[in-house]
Amino acid sequence: xxxxxxxxxxxxxxxxxxxxxxxxxxxxxxxxxxxxxxxxxxxxxxxxxxxxxxxxxxxxxxxxxxxxxxxxxxxxxxxxxxxxxxxxxxxxxxxxxxxxxxxxxxxxxxxxxxxxxxxxxxxxxxxxxxxxxxxxxxxxxxxxxxxxxxxxxxxxxxxxxxxxxxxxxxxxxxxxxxxxxxxxxxxxxxxxxxxxxxxxxxxxxxxxxxxxxxxxxxxxxxxxxxxxxxxxxxxxxxxxxxxxxxxxxxxxxxxxxxxxxxxxxxxxxxxxxxxxxxxxxxxxxxxxxxxxxxxxxxxxxxxxxxxxxxxxxxxxxxxxxxxxxxxxxxxxxxxxxxxxxxxxxxxxxxxxxxxxxxxxxx
DNA sequence: AACGCGTGGTA
DNA sequence: TTACCAAGCGT
Numbered sequence: 179x180x181x182x183x184x185x186x187x188x189x190x191x192x193x194x195x196x197x198x199x200x201x202x203x204x205x206x207x208x209x210x211x212x213x214x215x216x217x218x219x220x221x222x223x224x225x226x227x228x229x230x231x232x233x234x235x236x237x238x239x240x241x242x243x244x245x246x247x248x249x250x251x252x253x254x255x256x257x258x259x260x261x262x263x264x265x266x267x268x269x270x271x272x273x274x275x276x277x278x279x280x281x282x283x284x285x286x287x288x289x290x291x292x293x294x295x296x297x298x299x300x301x302x303x304x305x306x307x308x309x310x311x312x313x314x315x316x317x318x319x320x321x322x323x324x325x326x327x328x329x330x331x332x333x334x335x336x337x338x339x340x341x342x343x344x345x346x347x348x349x350x351x352x353x354x355x356x357x358x359x360x361x362x363x364x365x366x367x368x369x370x371x372x373x374x375x376x377x378x379x380x381x382x383x384x385x386x387x388x389x390x391x392x393x394x395x396x397x398x399x400x401x402x403x404x405x406x407x408x409x410x411x412x413x414x415x416x417x418x419x420x421x422x423x424x425x426x427x428x429x430x431x432x433x434x435x436x437x438x439x440x441x442x443x444x445x446x447x448x449x450x451x452x453x454x455x456x457x458x459x460x461x462x463x464x465x466x467x468x469x470x471x472x473x474x475x476x477x478x479x480x481x482x483x484x485x486x487x488x489x490x491x492x493x494x495x496x497x498x499x500x501x502x503x504x505x506x507x508x509x510x511x512x513x514x515x516x517x518x519x520x521x522x523x524x525x526x527x528x529x530x531x532x533x534x535x536x537x538x539x540x
Numbered sequence: 541a542a543c544g545c546g547t548g549g550t551a
Numbered sequence: 552t553t554a555c556c557a558a559g560c561g562t
Contacts, residue, residue, distance in 0.1 A: 232557080232558040232559095233557085233558065233560075234545090234556090234559060235546090235547080235557060236548075236549070236557050236558095237557085237558080238549090239547075239548070239557085240557095240558090271546090271548095273545085273547045274545060274547085274559090274560090276545070276560085276561080277545095277559090280561085307560095308559095308561085310560045311560090313558090313559075316558070328558085330557095330559075331556090331557070331558070331559085332557090348542090349541090350541075374558095377558060380558090381557090381558080386556070386557090387550085387555095387556090416555095418543095447544080447545065448546080449545085491546095493544095493545075493547085494544085494545065494546060495544060495545070495546095496544090528546075528547095529546075529547065529548095
């Protein structure tokens with residue numbers, strides 16, 4: 179039998195049984211889709227919020243955040259009018275905090291420019307902060323049933339396998355190629371169910387490890403299954419190892435129950451989050467560096483006690499080794515960045531500082 | 541284009 | 552334990 183060349187870029191779909199694939203996928207999705215909070219309505223705002231939360235984040239992690247967020251901010255107007263601190267607090271612990279800031283910024287634009295209606299034009303919607311190619315397609319297809327591709331990690335994994343695409347899925351052109359494939363596959367289908375079906379198949383059957391090919395609805399037409407290549411796909415370049423940073427943090431209490439805290443810059447790592455005063459410094463210099471920072475920045479001139487407690491926090495791209503220092507000062511210093519603990523608890527802290535809080539202030 | 545950006549789950 | 556990952560986006 180002649181060897182077919184599956185990975186010719188121009189026409190991977192030329193000999194693919196589109197109709198069979200679509201029917202199998204849609205039938206399977208109708209029967210096996212999960213009941214998820216954001217699938218209970220077609221409200222574009224609710225779909226949008228869920229898609230932002232789900233970026234690089236597991237469904238089980240998102241669920242409680244989503245429920246609570248929709249209670250606090252049930253409409254675009256409610257989110258637009260909220261205080262930024264309130265929004266950050268609702269996002270506390272979910273990670274990638276710029277998502278929250280961008281979402282509120284975008285929702286404010288929807289309220290101010292589009293009368294509170296999420297735009298139905300994909301290009302207009304994609305111009306909003308935090309809305310990239312995937313989120314554009316997901317919201318436009320799920321909420322408005324537009325034939326837009328929504329290519330996320332799940333979809334790339336499914337297509338890489340079914341169509342035997344061996345390009346690195348970390349490359350932008352690979353995603354664009356897959357978007358073109360979806361434009362053909364989705365044509366004439368119910369777009370919401372088709373895109374969600376593709377994603378759901380990746381989440382439940384066509385998983386990264388131990389995929390359930392034996393019960394897969396499209397096994398018959400899966401080229402990777404045919405070639406016994408399922409476990410080798412998708413191809414993804416390794417990311418380089420994380421850098422380590424040694425940090426020194428100061429938990430400083432006043433005798434009347436206040437703590438010294440600071441807010442991180444609005445951009446970059448843990449953007450806009452609150453924390454205990456912290457510096458990066460080599461172990462030998464950390465106490466002195468921290469004391470100097472406190473004196474220069476907050477006019478707090480103290481000798482810190484080394485608690486000899488250290489903790490490690492792993493981010494996606496770096497590792498913090500945090501040494502904790504402590505001091506108690508008279509109550510007369512309560513101003514500026516000093517805040518009563520009960521008030522400080524209403525602010526959003528990253529998980530690593532929540533750990534420090536629990537260790538030092540209970 | 542490649543890198544920065546969180547956190548918790550899993551093998 | 553280490554490594555990889557989970558519904559990406561901004562710069």
